[in-house]
Amino acid sequence: MSENMLSIKDKRTGKQYEVPIENGTISAMQLRAIKVDEDDFGIMSYDPGFKNTASTKSTVTYLNGEKGILQYRGYPIEEIAENASFLETAYLILFKKLPNQSELDDFVYQITHHTMLHENTKKFMEGFRYDAHPMGMLVSTLAALSTFYPDAKNINDPESRKLQMFRLLGKTPTIAAYGYRHLMGLPYVYPDNELSFTGNFLSMMFKMTESNYKVHPVLEKALDVLFILHADHEQNCSTTAMRVVGSSNADPFVAAASAASALYGPLHGGANEMVLRMLREIGSVSNIPNHIKRVKAGELRLMGFGHRVYKNYDPRARIIKNIAEQVFDVTGRNPLLDIAVELERIALEDEFFINKKLYPNVDFYSGIIYEAMKLPVDMFPVLFAIGRMAGWLAQWEEGLVDKEQAISRPRQVYLGEKKRAFVPIAQRS
Numbered sequence: 001m002s003e004n005m006l007s008i009k010d011k012r013t014g015k016q017y018e019v020p021i022e023n024g025t026i027s028a029m030q031l032r033a034i035k036v037d038e039d040d041f042g043i044m045s046y047d048p049g050f051k052n053t054a055s056t057k058s059t060v061t062y063l064n065g066e067k068g069i070l071q072y073r074g075y076p077i078e079e080i081a082e083n084a085s086f087l088e089t090a091y092l093i094l095f096k097k098l099p100n101q102s103e104l105d106d107f108v109y110q111i112t113h114h115t116m117l118h119e120n121t122k123k124f125m126e127g128f129r130y131d132a133h134p135m136g137m138l139v140s141t142l143a144a145l146s147t148f149y150p151d152a153k154n155i156n157d158p159e160s161r162k163l164q165m166f167r168l169l170g171k172t173p174t175i176a177a178y179g180y181r182h183l184m185g186l187p188y189v190y191p192d193n194e195l196s197f198t199g200n201f202l203s204m205m206f207k208m209t210e211s212n213y214k215v216h217p218v219l220e221k222a223l224d225v226l227f228i229l230h231a232d233h234e235q236n237c238s239t240t241a242m243r244v245v246g247s248s249n250a251d252p253f254v255a256a257a258s259a260a261s262a263l264y265g266p267l268h269g270g271a272n273e274m275v276l277r278m279l280r281e282i283g284s285v286s287n288i289p290n291h292i293k294r295v296k297a298g299e300l301r302l303m304g305f306g307h308r309v310y311k312n313y314d315p316r317a318r319i320i321k322n323i324a325e326q327v328f329d330v331t332g333r334n335p336l337l338d339i340a341v342e343l344e345r346i347a348l349e350d351e352f353f354i355n356k357k358l359y360p361n362v363d364f365y366s367g368i369i370y371e372a373m374k375l376p377v378d379m380f381p382v383l384f385a386i387g388r389m390a391g392w393l394a395q396w397e398e399g400l401v402d403k404e405q406a407i408s409r410p411r412q413v414y415l416g417e418k419k420r421a422f423v424p425i426a427q428r429s
């Protein structure tokens with residue numbers, strides 16, 4: 001008998017089952033054969049929050065939370081962040097290999113030439129309330145793009161899929177910047193094809209009356225690296241939303257809107273905003289011990305700490321910490337950094353955090369950098385979405401072409417009332 005088998009003995013019936021172990025998993029469907037009698041549905045696994053369930057096989061991102069390793073298509077995140085641009089990274093994530101120069105040039109051309117939004121999209125965005133949250137604007141506008149590109153429904157055509165990927169990658173920064181300009185009451189700035197992906201985004205955000213907006217190279221590089229660090233993170237909440245919605249064969253614009261909605265939550269993409277609010281609330285280094293005390297008493301969570309998968313230092317947090325220093329050389333030091341560094345130092349020495357394996361995650365330092373770059377907190381999850389779009393799209397396509405995948409439709413454990421007779425309204429107490 002193969003060693004890669006799990007023996008399960010059902011003590012209810014005395015029967016023994018041999019379940020194959022493949023890639024460290026057992027197929028949940030194999031459990032269905034374990035029944036007390038023919039009428040029995042069979043055993044299911046119960047896993048709220050999918051804490052121990054692999055929903056897919058994937059070749060996009062390797063993550064080892066215990067060792068703090070993150071790789072895109074096998075390349076360590078540290079090396080990618082050091083050597084590649086965001087678009088080079090997006091190409092790697094989408095097309096499974098590092099591009100050669102002509103492939104990269106062509107890809108950059110394609111993305112650059114899909115940054116414009118239809119004028120009606122602009123008008124659609126003008127309809128939002130003056131103080132609309134830019135994440136709400138992003139979610140709605142991504143969904144609205146579905147109405148402009150009905151060809152996106154051809155999800156089984158690889159060429160059509162590629163075109164929608166170019167559109168989503170190219171247009172997301174434009175929607176993001178328009179959302180910001182709307183919030184600020186400023187005229188929208190059209191994309192500039194002379195600029196890099198990230199340079200163009202900064203121009204659409206901050207260009208005023210000057211004819212040539214000069215992007216600071218350090219800030220451009222820092223933001224580009226932040227996009228790289230957020231580009232994919234395997235089966236997180238928003239990527240799962242993208243895959244789940246994509247599994248119904250919905251077009252990628254509405255699927256991306258769902259992914260962005262998932263990202264909006266404070267436990268996911270909204271966490272860096274919460275970190276910033278927390279650091280402001282702490283206010284000074286001397287207030288840190290009291291804050292830690294409240295966290296330990298269970299009154300609140302230390303935002304930017306802890307991760308479902310990382311039980312070690314998030315490798316992205318380490319890279320971001322270094323970028324922070326470079327950015328502050330240009331922008332001036334953000335006083336919140338001192339609070340963050342001290343908070344991290346104290347937490348990493350504290351038994352409570354050590355025992356629970358709580359380490360800084362990607363969001364702990366990113367918010368401080370964004371703020372130093374004059375990016376308002378409401379824009380933080382939007383910035384996350386610009387980078388993550390690459391991963392959402394790669395994972396969406398991977399799910400679509402995977403013959404083992406099916407429409408996502410989990411089971412439940414029903415614990416409600418057993419069948420009972422309907423009571424007419426007059427007879428109800």
Ligand code: CMC
Pocket residue numbers: 236266267268269271295300301302303304305306307308309356358361362363
């Ligand atoms: N501060 C204090 N205690 C914490 C924290 C925290 N930040 N995170 C987890 N814990 C405790 C939690 O109370 C629980 O304790 P106990 O076992 O005594 O009940 C234990 O650690 C395990 O927590 P959990 O909620 O079961 O773990 P999870 O894997 O479900 O949650 C998390 C992961 C990221 C939602 C959580 O760590 C958290 O809320 N962190 C703060 C929010 C945050 O920084 N989110 C950004 C995540 S990284 C970016 C992204 O992926 O979107």
